[in-house]
Amino acid sequence: MSKPLTSEHIDVADDAAAMEYAWAHGWSDGLPIVPPTPERVAHFLDHAGLAPSQLVGEYRVRNRGITAEKVAINAVMAGCKAEYLPVVLAATEAVTDPAFRLNHIASTSSPWPAFIVNGPVTKAIGMNSGMYVLGPGNRANATIGRAISLVLANCMEAKPGGVQQGIMGNAARMGGMVVAEKDDTAWGPLSAARGFEAGANTVTGVSMWEGGPQQVVAFPAEHFPQGKQAEAFSAVLAEYLSDGYGGGGTDTVILSPIWHKVYLDEGWGRDDLRRYLESHVRTSVGRLKRRRRWIPGPGEQPTIAASAPLKPGDEERYYSPAREKEFDDGSGYERYSFRTAKRDSKERFLFAVAGGEAGQGQPFACIIRAYDAGEPVTKRIRLPGESR
Amino acid sequence: MKILNPTMSFAPEKGKLAPRIETLEGKTIGFLWNAYPGGDRLLKRAEEIVSAKYRLKGMRRYTKSYLGEPAGKEILKKLASDCDVVSPR
Numbered sequence: 486m487s488k489p490l491t492s493e494h495i496d497v498a499d500d501a502a503a504m505e506y507a508w509a510h511g512w513s514d515g516l517p518i519v520p521p522t523p524e525r526v527a528h529f530l531d532h533a534g535l536a537p538s539q540l541v542g543e544y545r546v547r548n549r550g551i552t553a554e555k556v557a558i559n560a561v562m563a564g565c566k567a568e569y570l571p572v573v574l575a576a577t578e579a580v581t582d583p584a585f586r587l588n589h590i591a592s593t594s595s596p597w598p599a600f601i602v603n604g605p606v607t608k609a610i611g612m613n614s615g616m617y618v619l620g621p622g623n624r625a626n627a628t629i630g631r632a633i634s635l636v637l638a639n640c641m642e643a644k645p646g647g648v649q650q651g652i653m654g655n656a657a658r659m660g661g662m663v664v665a666e667k668d669d670t671a672w673g674p675l676s677a678a679r680g681f682e683a684g685a686n687t688v689t690g691v692s693m694w695e696g697g698p699q700q701v702v703a704f705p706a707e708h709f710p711q712g713k714q715a716e717a718f719s720a721v722l723a724e725y726l727s728d729g730y731g732g733g734g735t736d737t738v739i740l741s742p743i744w745h746k747v748y749l750d751e752g753w754g755r756d757d758l759r760r761y762l763e764s765h766v767r768t769s770v771g772r773l774k775r776r777r778r779w780i781p782g783p784g785e786q787p788t789i790a791a792s793a794p795l796k797p798g799d800e801e802r803y804y805s806p807a808r809e810k811e812f813d814d815g816s817g818y819e820r821y822s823f824r825t826a827k828r829d830s831k832e833r834f835l836f837a838v839a840g841g842e843a844g845q846g847q848p849f850a851c852i853i854r855a856y857d858a859g860e861p862v863t864k865r866i867r868l869p870g871e872s873r
Numbered sequence: 874m875k876i877l878n879p880t881m882s883f884a885p886e887k888g889k890l891a892p893r894i895e896t897l898e899g900k901t902i903g904f905l906w907n908a909y910p911g912g913d914r915l916l917k918r919a920e921e922i923v924s925a926k927y928r929l930k931g932m933r934r935y936t937k938s939y940l941g942e943p944a945g946k947e948i949l950k951k952l953a954s955d956c957d958v959v960s961p962r
Contacts, residue, residue, distance in 0.1 A: 490877060492877040492878045492879075493877070493878035494875045494876075494877060494878075495875065495876050495877070495878060496874075496875060497874060497875070497876055498874075499874065500874075503874070503876045506876065507876075512878075512879050512880065520874070520876050521876050521877045521879060522874060522875060522876055522877070523875055523877060526877055546942045546943065547883075548883065548886070549881075549883060551881065552881075554877075555879060555880075555881055558877045558878075558879040559879045562879060586939060586941060586942065588941040588942050589941050591941065592941070635879065639879045639880040639881070640879075640880065640881040780910070858939055858940075858941060
């Protein structure tokens with residue numbers, strides 16, 4: 486290592502003292518950390534072929550630039566191996582990209598990023614894409630997610646006392662929500678759908694809202710009509726996806742291999758599923774009123790049961806993407822939606838295939854509803870020797 | 874043994890306050906909405922109250938494209954050049 490590490494060097498007696506120091510100074514997420522010694526950090530940077538001062542995450546909106554050295558320190562603390570660092574770096578790039586609108590993680594509703602990793606690197610570093618993929622249990626999945634959480638907490642003030650105002654917090658953050666997609670999906674990997682070439686190593690950062698991932702199970706499968714299973718299974722997904730806060734971000738659906746096979750058997754590709762969901766995921770006005778998400782109109786008063794009086798036909802009237810216009814009472818202010826501009830486009834849903842293979846009669850999926858600002862960002866993972 | 878500090882801190886940009894004005898009479902006020910639902914109604918009411926109380930030269934309306942980030946440079950430039958006073962919400 487030719488270039489010095491410029492972070493403050495702190496003397497501690499031993500490993501135990503290092504962990505206590507980290508706890509005492511707010512560096513930890515609550516769990517013990519691996520002491521970030523200069524030797525360990527230098528080894529990580531050498532392995533990745535990066536100078537310590539290399540800027541990795543530039544979040545210009547807050548004039549922040551996170552260096553490779555800081556990412557490496559936090560990755561060591563998280564318990565990563567050196568070979569995981571390129572994935573952590575790419576994930577840091579993804580969430581600091583302006584399109585991700587990272588500041589949304591400050592929300593009182595506690596959104597947090599989740600990540601889908603693609604490419605040969607997932608096998609090379611031993612990531613889990615199979616049973617119990619959401620974890621815990623796999624060192625790579627768990628520590629990569631934890632590293633990102635520590636980087637953002639320690640370098641971007643993404644913690645209470647910093648910028649985060651989450652009332653409840655995000656239970657999925659501790660595990661980090663990093664999944665590897667299965668690399669043998671017949672309809673191609675998520676990375677290809679995101680525009681990358683075959684065999685690319687990528688990380689896709691998505692927004693994870695509403696408390697974290699929600700499991701969907703479609704069984705007993707024998708009750709689904711033959712030849713119409715793809716549509717029936719998609720209807721279940723649409724039912725769950727419609728049951729959200731009514732936001733407009735890009736939702737992510739993780740399909741177990743058994744569920745995915747339903748689509749393969751009936752010739753559905755990603756676009757077929759996306760088109761189905763785009764026309765079937767919708768929240769009725771009645772549901773929005775009962776969820777107190779519908780602002781009363783002129784002369785209307787909220788009730789005990791609903792934020793605006795329920796009217797006949799409300800269950801069949803649906804939230805429209807142009808809903809902002811419903812709130813326009815002539816104030817004269819130009820109305821942008823702070824929802825992502827891409828929500829009406831083909832980016833409305835992302836799909837990844839991961840999870841266990843057992844349970845023929847119990848197809849599982851998992852939905853990750855997105856906060857309604859920012860959009861998913863995919864970044865290439867640059868392995869040692871690859872140019873940046 | 875030694876350990877490295879994992880945190881980064883950033884010195885806030887030093888700015889200075891614009892000179893305060895003595896009165897709103899004859900001034901152009903810029904109203905900046907942060908795009909959060911309801912804020913536009915609040916500002917519209919603020920416009921009504923202020924324009925009833927003072928003879929303003931003018932009022933301008935601006936909207937941030939996203940509530941969670943600072944107003945963009947374009948809006949800041951317009952606020953500085955077109956308005957005497959800014960009222961954000």
